Amino acid sequence: DWSMAAFREEATRRIREQVGQGRVISGLSGGVDSSVASVLIHEAIGEQLTCIFVDHGLLRQGEAEQVVTLFRDHYNIPLVHVDAADRFISELEGKSDPEEKRKIIGRLFIEVFEEEAAKLGGADFLAQGTLYPDVIESVSFSGGPSVTIKSHHNVGGLPERMKLRLVEPLRELFKDEVRVLGRELGLPDSFVGRHPFPGPGLAIRCPGGITREKLQILRKADAIYLDEIRKAGLYDAIWQAFAVLLPVQTVGVMGDSRTYEYVCALRAVTSTDGMTADFYHFDMSFLGRAANRIVNEVKGINRVVYDVTSKPPGTIEWE
Numbered sequence: 001d002w003s004m005a006a007f008r009e010e011a012t013r014r015i016r017e018q019v020g021q022g023r024v025i026s027g028l029s030g031g032v033d034s035s036v037a038s039v040l041i042h043e044a045i046g047e048q049l050t051c052i053f054v055d056h057g058l059l060r061q062g063e064a065e066q067v068v069t070l071f072r073d074h075y076n077i078p079l080v081h082v083d084a085a086d087r088f089i090s091e092l093e094g095k096s097d098p099e100e101k102r103k104i105i106g107r108l109f110i111e112v113f114e115e116e117a118a119k120l121g122g123a124d125f126l127a128q129g130t131l132y133p134d135v136i137e138s139v140s141f142s143g144g145p146s147v148t149i150k151s152h153h154n155v156g157g158l159p160e161r162m163k164l165r166l167v168e169p170l171r172e173l174f175k176d177e178v179r180v181l182g183r184e185l186g187l188p189d190s191f192v193g194r195h196p197f198p199g200p201g202l203a204i205r206c207p208g209g210i211t212r213e214k215l216q217i218l219r220k221a222d223a224i225y226l227d228e229i230r231k232a233g234l235y236d237a238i239w240q241a242f243a244v245l246l247p248v249q250t251v252g253v254m255g256d257s258r259t260y261e262y263v264c265a266l267r268a269v270t271s272t273d274g275m276t277a278d279f280y281h282f283d284m285s286f287l288g289r290a291a292n293r294i295v296n297e298v299k300g301i302n303r304v305v306y307d308v309t310s311k312p313p314g315t316i317e318w319e
């Protein structure tokens with residue numbers, strides 16, 4: 001893509017000019033925006049950038065490994081992988097209020113990130129994958145002059161507290177342009193085309209009290225569902241698809257014994273910006289296949305339902 005090649009060159013030039021000899025840290029979430037921003041900044045300033053990946057233990061199956069492999073092995077970008085799962089999950093255990101979950105996750109994220117940045121000896125700049133729509137959104141919501149943090153990253157206040165200046169090389173781009181830039185930078189299609197994933201991760205797909213066991217059950221069901229979606233060639237036609245583990249147990253039958261296990265809800269929507277969405281119209285045979293596999297392969301789930309609510313009035317997530 002010619003224009004994206006030109007953008008890439010201009011953006012790296014601007015990053016070098018802004019940063020000079022300064023040190024930059026970047027919070028990697030595993031998502032497309034923070035990944036593309038980090039790869040671009042690394043191209044501009046090399047080892048002056050260190051990425052910090054706070055792994056909160058609420059990612060999907062295999063996701064943390066993918067991020068680490070991509071950055072360390074493929075790009076050779078300095079990456080601190082903080083396995084903070086125990087810390088996050090022990091504070092979340094038993095918590096069921098969605099906003100309380102988000103607050104806990106946001107606070108711990110900042111704590112862990114600050115600790116790791118201090119271990120690195122501090123930095124001058126914080127890299128963020130802010131996009132144009134985020135800039136617009138924060139302006140219209142806050143009206144404030146320094147529109148900086150993507151609210152959904154749950155890191156509000158971090159740059160001010162740490163006295164960091166922001167490097168936001170994607171500020172002029174829309175999501176689809178970020179994907180083009182990602183491909184231009186050599187990020188694999190499987191990574192660039194990923195569905196959006198919320199910062200609080202599986203914590204908000206586990207309504208009711210969170211436990212390690214429930215997260216493990218949810219992770220397995222979600223992986224099977226996405227595997228079936230990919231096999232059916234539907235992944236790219238869907239905006240987001242995921243499993244939700246309901247805090248409800250129902251009766252089932254397995255062989256000649258009665259079971260009493262959790263209900264799993266499946267969600268899939270089409271959308272262009274996440275603001276409105278339609279539920280995805282799967283073939284019933286697809287849903288039957290996914291449900292069968294989940295009930296047969298995941299201990300702890302004996303019933304599967306499909307969410308046919310659009311947004312509005314529903315939201316995409318269940319919490």
Ligand code: XMP
Pocket residue numbers: 102152153196197198199200240274275311314315316317318319
């Ligand atoms: P809703 O559920 O509000 O979701 O229809 C719209 C989009 O936002 C994502 N989402 C979040 N992303 N932190 C995030 O980073 C959050 O707390 C959060 N809540 C919702 C959701 O996945 C969808 O893409």
